[in-house]
Amino acid sequence: MYAWAHYLMDRLTYGKDEKLLYWLVADKYDDTSKEFEYLCTFSAQQGFLQSNTARVDPGQLMLIDGTVFKTKSAQDYRDLHKEAPNGIMVCEGGLVAFEAYKRVSERAAPKRAWVFLNGTVEFSVGWWVEKVKQWSVANTEGGKSWILPSWTNKTFYPGGREDPEIKRLENEHSHEWFMERCGGEPCPPSGLVFKDFRMELHVGDYPFDPALPCFIWIDPGYAGA
Numbered sequence: 001m002y003a004w005a006h007y008l009m010d011r012l013t014y015g016k017d018e019k020l021l022y023w024l025v026a027d028k029y030d031d032t033s034k035e036f037e038y039l040c041t042f043s044a045q046q047g048f049l050q051s052n053t054a055r056v057d058p059g060q061l062m063l064i065d066g067t068v069f070k071t072k073s074a075q076d077y078r079d080l081h082k083e084a085p086n087g088i089m090v091c092e093g094g095l096v097a098f099e100a101y102k103r104v105s106e107r108a109a110p111k112r113a114w115v116f117l118n119g120t121v122e123f124s125v126g127w128w129v130e131k132v133k134q135w136s137v138a139n140t141e142g143g144k145s146w147i148l149p150s151w152t153n154k155t156f157y158p159g160g161r162e163d164p165e166i167k168r169l170e171n172e173h174s175h176e177w178f179m180e181r182c183g184g185e186p187c188p189p190s191g192l193v194f195k196d197f198r199m200e201l202h203v204g205d206y207p208f209d210p211a212l213p214c215f216i217w218i219d220p221g222y223a224g225a
Contacts, residue, residue: 001042002089003035003039003069003087003089003116004039004042004043007020007067007087010086010087014086016065019066019067020065020066020067020068020086021067021068021083021085021086022067022069022085022086022087022089023069023070023072023080023083023085023088023089023107024036024070024071024072024089024091025071025072025074025080025088025089025090025100025104026072026073026090026095027073027092027095027097027100028073028075028095029057029059029071030056030057031092032056032071032072032091034091035089035091036059036061036069039061040052040061043061047064048063049062049063049064050062050063056071057071057073058072059071074096074100074103077097077102077103080100080103080104080107081107084113085108085111085113086111086113087113087114087115087116088104088107088113088114088115088116089115089116089118090104090115090117090118091118091119092120093117093118093119093128094119094120094121094126095119096128098126098127098203120184121180121181121184121185129186130198131143132147133145133186147184148184149182149183149184150166150182150183150184151163151166166182169181169182170182
């Protein structure tokens with residue numbers, strides 16, 4: 001619905017002759033399938049659909065005015081190139097590598113495209129969780145984030161927060177697991193060593209400088225390394 005609303009606004013902004021392009025990006029093509037299916041169904045109901053592929057690997061949907069929605073895999077982020085979309089949806093954003101997110105941000109720049117990310121909190125570390133937290137308040141990137149707990153889906157859980165199935169999950173699992181998987185609240189491990197670690201700040205490509213000291217180290221963990 002977010003994409004559809006912005007498509008209508010983009011059509012008014014660019015006029016009827018502009019060929020609009022939108023991407024559905026995910027780590028794997030299959031992770032775009034539900035969003036692609038929703039767009040096909042909704043555009044057909046509205047009488048806007050001209051054609052669509054049966055598969056999403058890759059997939060393409062075309063509207064009667066020439067607008068195209070394409071599916072893209074981010075497994076090799078270098079393949080996210082050539083085109084400048086008017087909007088980009090990142091499906092299951094928590095599974096997409098940070099480098100792929102940076103490439104999406106880059107491809108959005110030429111046409112000042114909107115970028116919409118959705119997904120679940122799979123792990124409580126990494127760039128995805130950092131963005132959820134960062135965009136929940138005023139920030140320099142202009143991002144906004146919303147958390148929708150499982151129990152807000154009244155189709156699956158008619159009783160909301162007090163639904164018997166929600167209460168069962170809460171009783172069977174730890175508070176951290178329940179709040180992360182059902183409440184959508186990131187719960188970083190209590191043993192996290194570098195609590196101020198930020199993916200976007202501390203991870204990157206840095207060329208070797210022979211004038212600087214170089215160290216290499218490993219954390220053997222629990223595997224007996």
